[in-house]
Amino acid sequence: MAFRLRLAPEHTNINFFAYQWPMLIGSCIMMLASIALWAVMGLNFGIDFQGGTTIRTESNQPVDVAAYRQALTGLELGDVAITEVFDPTFAEDQFVAQVRIAAQDGAEAVTPETIAQVEAALQGVDPSITFPSVESVGPKVSGELIWSAVLAVLGASGAILVYIWLRFEWQYAVGAVAALVHDIILTIGVFALFQIKFDLAIVAALLTILGYSINDTVVIFDRLRENLIKYKTMPLRDVMNLSANETLSRTLMTTGTTLIALIAMLIFGGDVIRGFVFAITFGIVIGTYSSVYMAKNLVLMIGLDRTEKPKTGTPDDFANIDA
Incomplete structure (x- = not known):
């Protein structure tokens, strides 16, 4: 049985x-x-409902999400989401990620100074990294x-x-x-x-x-x-x-x-x-x-x-x- x-x-x-x-x-x-x-x-609304800024990154090196997050830890950015983007149209040496930073203190978007700090921190991890686009999502959206x-x-x-x-x-x-x-x-x-x-x-x-x-x-x-x-x-x-x-x-x-x-x-x-x-x-x-x-x-x-x-x-x- x-x-x-x-x-x-x-x-x-x-x-x-x-x-x-x-x-x-x-x-x-x-x-x-x-x-x-x-x-x-x-x-405690996240970036989707709070608004903020999305930074798109590109590199010829594989995306290391943990290293990216570690590099941004000391900047005290609050809620940060890092995701790797996959697309069949990408070239073999094209690696794309999105860094999403929540708006703080009632601001509609992250300040240019903060964006510059984020870009500098990520370039410290991967000198070949570039930033094709920076987009902000306001409270209305x-x-x-x-x-x-x-x-x-x-x-x-x-x-x-x-x-x-x-x-x-x-x-x-x-x-x-x-x-x-x-x-x-x-x-x-x-x-x-x-x-x-x-x-x-x-x-x-x-x-x-x-x-x-x-x-x-x-x-x-x-x-x-x-x-x-x-x-x-x-x-x-x-x-x-x-x-x-x-x-x-x-x-x-x-x-x-x-x-x-x-x-x-x-x-x-x-x-x-x-x-x-x-x-x-x-x-x-x-x-x-x-x-x-x-x-x-x-x-x-x-x-x-x-x-x-x-x-x-x-x-x-x-x-x-x-x-």
Whole structure:
């Protein structure tokens, strides 16, 4: 008989509603605290949202990002991002990088004196380096990026709401989206509390959290719908508990294996991606919690219509769509 790894017993009987109200109240308190932290402390915006200057470099020597960063450390530039640029049209001895420096003290761009210091420091690392272009991004463009990020998150949430509504019923959609809002607000609250840099990479992490969390929620909802057909007379609360227990092993296995990779990246990935990985790690943990406890609990509070419906000609025909 083949060995099968299970992070939970094959048959569990956990009462996920035992602390329904304390958990709901606790989640609401954490959401309010996150909003308060966001309003009072604000977010530590990175270059994408803060504005600044981008210096493009070219050299016939390979780009050494660590050496570039070390050379700029003593200049006290604040938030600096260094990335190597790859393009198939580049010549074999053409190596390009971008040095992005955040604006400081309310200025719209880095001063010419500071740019000259940066160029001199980089030339100390690589005398052959040149600077083909210097571009500045002001607060107006940064504000547009913030608004675009908000629209991206709202648009993704709205699309998920419509999908769950068509895939199941509107009660499921409300519970799922409420759980997603819970995940996003708590994640942003943690970034405000610890003043971790918030840039476009974190927005990408938030969208990843939305997709991961809704995937776990859909698995539980799908099993719930099957069990509602199978156990027509069982109380809704008991059917929900049964469904969550039946999918618990899958939930723990998926979350556990994902966290192994994320924790490794968090420890060994370096400063460049640490904020991005931290956001996804925290979001997956809180997303698993909301999928198991928040989403279905809200559906129970709203209630479901368990009466028999005609096979055709009903608004719920979309519930039979296979996804």
